Amino acid sequence: MIRQTFKILSAAVIICVAALLSMGQTDGLKRSTTKSDRFDFGAGGTVVIQGAPNGSVKVVGSRSNEISISAVVEVSGGTAEELEQVSNLTGFVLQESTSRISLFSVGPDNRKAAKKADRKLLKKLGGIPYRINYTISVPQYCDLEINAGKGDISVSGIDGDIRINGVESNVDLSLVSGTLSATIGKGDVQFTMPNQAWRGSLIDVQVANGSLTAHLPRALSADLTAVILRTGSIKNELTTLKPRVRNIPFTDRGIAARAGNGGTAVKLTVGDGTLTLLPL
Numbered sequence: 001m002i003r004q005t006f007k008i009l010s011a012a013v014i015i016c017v018a019a020l021l022s023m024g025q026t027d028g029l030k031r032s033t034t035k036s037d038r039f040d041f042g043a044g045g046t047v048v049i050q051g052a053p054n055g056s057v058k059v060v061g062s063r064s065n066e067i068s069i070s071a072v073v074e075v076s077g078g079t080a081e082e083l084e085q086v087s088n089l090t091g092f093v094l095q096e097s098t099s100r101i102s103l104f105s106v107g108p109d110n111r112k113a114a115k116k117a118d119r120k121l122l123k124k125l126g127g128i129p130y131r132i133n134y135t136i137s138v139p140q141y142c143d144l145e146i147n148a149g150k151g152d153i154s155v156s157g158i159d160g161d162i163r164i165n166g167v168e169s170n171v172d173l174s175l176v177s178g179t180l181s182a183t184i185g186k187g188d189v190q191f192t193m194p195n196q197a198w199r200g201s202l203i204d205v206q207v208a209n210g211s212l213t214a215h216l217p218r219a220l221s222a223d224l225t226a227v228i229l230r231t232g233s234i235k236n237e238l239t240t241l242k243p244r245v246r247n248i249p250f251t252d253r254g255i256a257a258r259a260g261n262g263g264t265a266v267k268l269t270v271g272d273g274t275l276t277l278l279p280l
Contacts, residue, residue, distance in 0.1 A: 030076045031083040035091045041067045043141040045099040051148035052105040052132035061140035061157025061176070067101060068137040078128045086128050105132050140176070179203070186210055193217055195280060198264050208271040218279045221260030226268045226275055228253045235276045 041047075042065050051057045055074075062068075075086045086108055095102040108125040131151070138144065143161040146153060153166055156174035164171065164182040171184060173191035177199040182189065183206045190213040191205065198221075205212060216238060223244060226234055233252040241257040243249060248256060255277075268275055 029078065029080060029083055030074065031087050032075075033073050033087050035071045035073060036069055037094070038066060038068045039096075040065060041101060041139060041142075042099075043139040045101065045139070046143040046145070047136075047138050048100070048102040048145045049134070049136065049147070050102070050104045051134065051146065051151065052107065052130070053109070053149040054130070054151055055105075055132040055134065055149070056151040056153070057134045057136070057146055057148050058152075058154040059134075059136045059138060059144060059146070059156075059158065061142075061159065062137045063140055064137075065139050066137075067139075069103070070135045072133045072135075074131040074133070076129055078125075082125060082128060086125050086130055089125070090130050090132065092132070092134075103136075107132075143178075175203075180205065182206070184208065184210065189213070190215065192280070193220070195219070198222070200264060202265050202267075204265075204267045206269040206271075207273060209273060210270070211274045211276070212268055212270050213276045213278065214266075214268060215278050215280055216259075216266075219260060221262060222258075222264040222266045223262050224255065224257045224259055224266040224268070224277075226255040226257075226277065227270070228273075228275060229269065229271045232270055232273045232275070235274065238277045238279055241277075 047067065049057060069092070071092055073087055073090045075083050075090065078086070090107040093104050093106055107130055108128065140157055141159050144155065144158050145163040146165070148166045148169055150168040153164060153169045153171045155162060157176060158178070159176040160178045162178060162180045166184045166187065168186045169184055170187045171182065171189040173180070175191060175193050179200050180191070180203045186209045187207065188211045189205060189207050192215040195217045218240065224241065228234060234255060236250065236255060241255070241259055244256045244258045250257070
C-alpha cells in the first residue's frame with residue numbers, strides 16, 4: 001500500500017515538474033522578424049511616423065531622394081504558433097501621396113490589423129507583447145513628425161520642421177536647422193544645436209518627468225527660456241548668458257536669457273526633474 005501510494009505521488013510530482021518546465025519554455029519563446037521597404041521620395045515633403053506602443057524609432061537624414069524603412073518586430077510569450085501569427089499581423093502600413101508619407105504601426109491590438117484576421121483571433125492574440133524597432137532613412141530636407149509610445153527616439157541630419165511626441169522615451173536629437181517641437185511624458189532628453197548659425201524660428205522642448213540636457217554653441221544667438229515647473233533644478237554652464245530683463249536674475253528654477261544678439265526663441269521646460277545647459 002505504501003509503495004503504491006509512493007508511486008502515485010512520484011508520478012504526480014513528475015507530471016507537475018513537466019508542466020512547469022513546459023510553461024517555462026512557452027514563456028521564454030521569442031521571435032524576431034525584419035520587414036522593410038524602400039521607395040523614391042523627393043526632398044521638401046513631410047514624413048509622419050506613428051510608432052508602436054512599444055519600440056524605438058531612429059530617423060537619419062540622407063542626401064538621397066528616397067525613404068528606406070527597416071522594422072524589426074519582436075514578439076515574446078505565447079506558443080510558437082501564436083508567435084508566428086502575431087509576427088504575421090505586426091508591422092507597418094503606408095499612406096502615400098506626392099509630398100507626404102504616413103507610416104502606421106499595426107499589430108493584433110489595433111483596428112488596422114482587423115483587415116487581415118478575424119476578431120476572435122485578434123482577441124486571442126491581443127495580450128501577447130510585441131515591439132517594433134524602426135530604423136528609417138529619409139531625405140535630409142524634409143519635415144518630420146514622430147508619435148511614439150515607450151521606447152528610444154533618435155533623430156539626426158534633418159533640415160526641416162520636426163515634431164515629436166513620446167509617452168515614455170529617451171530621446172537624442174542632433175539638429176541641423178528648421179524648427180523643433182518635442183513633448184515627452186517621461187524620460188531623458190538631450191539635443192544638440194549645430195555650431196553654425198541656426199536657420200530656424202523656434203525650439204520648444206518639454207519633458208513632464210525626467211531630465212533635459214541642451215548642448216548649445218558658445219556663439220549662440222537666441223532668446224532662451226528655461227523653466228522647472230514643479231520640482232527639480234537647472235544647471236547652467238553657459239557663462240555668456242545675460243538676463244533678458246536686467247533686474248530679473250537667474251535662479252535654479254528659471255532662466256530668461258539673451259544669448260549673443262538674441263533672435264531664435266529657445267523654450268525648455270521640465271515638470272519634475274533636471275534641466276542642464278551645456279556649451280559645445
